[in-house]
Amino acid sequence: MMTDKELEKITFEEALLQLENIVRELEAGRIKLDDAVSAYEKAVKLKAFCDDKLKSAQLKIEKIEVSPQGEIKTTDFVAE
Amino acid sequence: MTDETAQLKEFTVSEISFEIKRFVETTFNRVRVKGEIFGGKVADSGHYYLSLKDDNATLSAVCWKGTMNRLPFKPEDGMEVIVSGKITTFAGKSSYQIIIESMEIAGTGALLKLLEERKQKFMAEGLFDQRHKKSVPFLPEKIGVITSASGAVIRDIIHRVRDRFPSHILLWPTPVQGEGSAEKIAAAIEGFNALPKSHKPDVLIVARGGGSLEDLWAFNEEIVIRAVFASQIPIISAVGHETDTMLIDYVSDLRAPTPTGAAEFAVPVKNELALQISNLENRLKNASHRFFMEKKNYLEALSRGIPNLSQILFEANQKLDDRIERLKVSFKNYLNQKQNLILQTKLSPYYISNIFEKKKENLSNLVIRLENVSIDSVLNRGFAWVKTKNNKTIYNAEAAQKNQFLEIKFIDGEVKTKVVSKKDEAQGDLFNF
Numbered sequence: 001m002m003t004d005k006e007l008e009k010i011t012f013e014e015a016l017l018q019l020e021n022i023v024r025e026l027e028a029g030r031i032k033l034d035d036a037v038s039a040y041e042k043a044v045k046l047k048a049f050c051d052d053k054l055k056s057a058q059l060k061i062e063k064i065e066v067s068p069q070g071e072i073k074t075t076d077f078v079a080e
Numbered sequence: 081m082t083d084e085t086a087q088l089k090e091f092t093v094s095e096i097s098f099e100i101k102r103f104v105e106t107t108f109n110r111v112r113v114k115g116e117i118f119g120g121k122v123a124d125s126g127h128y129y130l131s132l133k134d135d136n137a138t139l140s141a142v143c144w145k146g147t148m149n150r151l152p153f154k155p156e157d158g159m160e161v162i163v164s165g166k167i168t169t170f171a172g173k174s175s176y177q178i179i180i181e182s183m184e185i186a187g188t189g190a191l192l193k194l195l196e197e198r199k200q201k202f203m204a205e206g207l208f209d210q211r212h213k214k215s216v217p218f219l220p221e222k223i224g225v226i227t228s229a230s231g232a233v234i235r236d237i238i239h240r241v242r243d244r245f246p247s248h249i250l251l252w253p254t255p256v257q258g259e260g261s262a263e264k265i266a267a268a269i270e271g272f273n274a275l276p277k278s279h280k281p282d283v284l285i286v287a288r289g290g291g292s293l294e295d296l297w298a299f300n301e302e303i304v305i306r307a308v309f310a311s312q313i314p315i316i317s318a319v320g321h322e323t324d325t326m327l328i329d330y331v332s333d334l335r336a337p338t339p340t341g342a343a344e345f346a347v348p349v350k351n352e353l354a355l356q357i358s359n360l361e362n363r364l365k366n367a368s369h370r371f372f373m374e375k376k377n378y379l380e381a382l383s384r385g386i387p388n389l390s391q392i393l394f395e396a397n398q399k400l401d402d403r404i405e406r407l408k409v410s411f412k413n414y415l416n417q418k419q420n421l422i423l424q425t426k427l428s429p430y431y432i433s434n435i436f437e438k439k440k441e442n443l444s445n446l447v448i449r450l451e452n453v454s455i456d457s458v459l460n461r462g463f464a465w466v467k468t469k470n471n472k473t474i475y476n477a478e479a480a481q482k483n484q485f486l487e488i489k490f491i492d493g494e495v496k497t498k499v500v501s502k503k504d505e506a507q508g509d510l511f512n513f
Contacts, residue, residue: 013218019360026367033375040368050357054350059246061238063229063253072271077251
């Protein structure tokens with residue numbers, strides 16, 4: 001069973017891939033009944049994770065400024 | 081000396097040198113000269129001394145340190161260049177030279193030749209090897225962009241990222257051509273790599289719009305190539321138009337044809353992903369439903385093989401009822417049988433009366449025998465029973481002598497007697513009636 005902690009570390013791409021794999025396994029019926037339940041639960045979590053990633057997508061543009069002392073700071077950037 | 085020569089104006093060396101200097105420097109105040117660099121050398125002062133040559137002539141040249149730093153490329157021996165500047169003379173040595181104010185590489189052919197030479201050099205070093213290529217993340221959290229803060233390039237990138245998958249863009253503004261641009265681009269690449277993990281982009285885009293080969297030259301400079309090679313962050317290069325391939329495109333992890341193309345490589349399309357996810361969700365639902373249905377059907381198919389419980393019970397019940405019924409009947413029959421047997425069995429009193437008679441006979445026999453042995457029968461035979469008045473039996477004479485009175489019982493009654501004396505042996509007279 002996938003823990004929430006494991007989900008934190010996973011990338012979107014991995015989550016999508018895992019989700020797809022589970023769906024394929026279920027479609028092919030290659031999975032044991034006992035595992036199918038936990039696989040399904042995992043798939044639901046992965047799907048929610050992917051949804052969250054998509055929902056939280058937000059455009060943010062910052063510009064990096066390097067001071068003469070070499071300090072780096074960021075400011076919001078608006079394209080002309 | 082002829083008249084003609086006598087009439088010529090006479091100069092001192094200094095005078096003529098000055099005249100030449102004045103003439104040359106006003107006439108050739110600003111010229112463009114094309115030639116091949118040779119004998120180039122940067123002095124400790126930072127000034128660059130070189131010569132330009134073609135097939136028949138050479139021209140001394142100097143490029144002051146300040147100008148040198150502004151050059152869009154690093155001049156090297158063998159480069160075919162066009163320099164702009166002014167001719168100055170040096171009277172002390174009777175020589176002249178060109179002070180270079182700007183330098184460009186002469187013609188695309190020469191530039192391409194140089195490009196090819198550098199390419200071969202970096203390739204030989206393995207900088208372009210496929211094994212060094214890092215994969216570009218599928219969905220970056222942060223996208224670092226190195227380009228000019230003004231102009232269409234950053235705008236195009238922002239728009240395309242926004243349209244596809246709104247993300248966090250970090251712009252590191254740099255000049256993209258001319259003076260020190262290569263150094264600044266390299267510094268930006270290094271700078272992004274040096275950012276703390278929390279701020280470090282997952283992918284970098286190094287981009288510039290279209291331009292001449294000279295305009296794009298910064299992206300062929302060694303300092304940029306080495307910075308891209310050393311970058312831990314994957315880099316997408318997008319310099320110029322699709323047909324322009326700069327050296328940065330060989331060393332970068334992914335080459336995009338245009339800045340917009342770089343944005344497309346950097347982020348997926350959110351709507352497509354949402355669609356993909358929703359498709360997966362549907363497939364998940366269908367597949368899991370089908371999966372469990374199949375298992376269920378299989379289970380049902382299997383369970384059909386097992387006789388059903390109520391049926392088993394019914395059969396058993398039926399058997400049980402049958403047995404009970406049979407038991408009732410047979411028990412009843414059994415009872416009837418036994419009853420009939422009992423009824424048919426005549427219990428005759430003969431045996432008991434017989435026993436009774438026998439016992440009765442025995443008893444009367446016994447009574448007779450008892451009578452025979454009883455005192456009365458003894459008395460009847462003529463004997464008498466001597467006893468004390470206390471009913472104690474007297475068995476001998478000696479005992480009789482001890483009593484004054486005795487009683488004698490006969491068959492028909494008792495008499496009291498008085499003891500007189502003991503009778504002689506011969507004729508005793510024991511009793512005195």
